[in-house]
Amino acid sequence: MRSIVVLALATSLALTGCGRQQTVGRTLPTVTAPGQTQVRLAYHGSVELGRAVEAGLDLFGVDADKGLAFGQVDQGGLAALQRAGLHPELVAPDSRMGIRNTFDKGYRTYEQVTTQLHAWADQHPDRMSVKSAGKAWENEREIWTTRITGPGDASKRPAVSFTANLHARELVTVEVAMNLIQTLVEGYDKDPAIKKMLDTRVVYVAPMMNPDGHHQAEKGGDWRKNTHKFAGGTGVDLNRNFPFQWGLVGTSNSASSDIYRGPSAASEPETQAVRDYLSSIPNLKIGMDYHSFSNLVMWPWGWTDNPPPDAPMLSAIGKKLAGFNHYKPEQASELYATSGTIRDFVYGQLHVPYFTTEMGGQNDGFDPPYARAQQIWEENKPGALWLISIADDPSQVTRRTGIDR
């Protein structure tokens, strides 16, 4: 059945050169993104995948072990991929990826996140506070940040940062961040290990860094970027807009691209707010930026294949994290080269180890049923708590394990 749909789709595109919606609309109850075609691409290495992305593949995620990439392209992108010698396979639209968000019951809206964060802080003012880092582009929604630590003088405590949802449609990341906050704030009274952790650490969590984009996803939109309107398109890829090696590689100068870097480094209010927020965290020792999907744990650099100065420590921490969630650990550039990312900014500019986790596999996509989002939290919880535990001195990992020495 599926292969018939794929064949019909390919035929439709070959004959008409335009949308598949009329071909498959009767058989698949999904709404397709206008003008976009879903593809699967067998790729060979990071250079080839980078070429595909720069040619216009809106990359959803990969199966790194099989060398398969999943994404969508418009007609121009499809032609550009073929010109680049790449041969994407057209596949039937998959509602879990990039067509529209079903926004399964359970996923929190911006309003629900706002209410919940303030409710927790009101219930536990001794250990949690909520602050806005600034407003997103539409000048309406706040970028909420939370600070969680035990009572008393926290000024000397090492700090850990968790950030999520730079990419709007990656819905699971918000829920993982919210679950982390709840686990810490409510666990303080119940779990001696969490109490000890919070009495000796400060945990900062920003669960929704792209609230305008998330608002589009809540309405069912397949949306990655912020919502800044330009003459040539809408939205900047916030994870290409950070002011470190901005514009170098794995990004586009076209506003219509899903990897549009923006007109200048840190041009976007979201980027500026998050940059200033992260730069102002006292004693920041380590952190994690959550994305979905691909089942990967990645460390700097993304902008170059060269190893980072702290490669032994970063890879030891990344491998340990991957031991918890059984994802694939790698330097970020091994996927494909990217620049202007939050991870490379924090490491390169603030000199703090920062990681990326791409949570979930291609069966999850951006929008798995909410029950699966809870499982994804459970598989990432041990790593998150461990990261907090080593914040006093992240280099202890290398000393203890001897990995990569």
Ligand SMILES: [Zn+2]
């Ligand atoms: Zn992402």
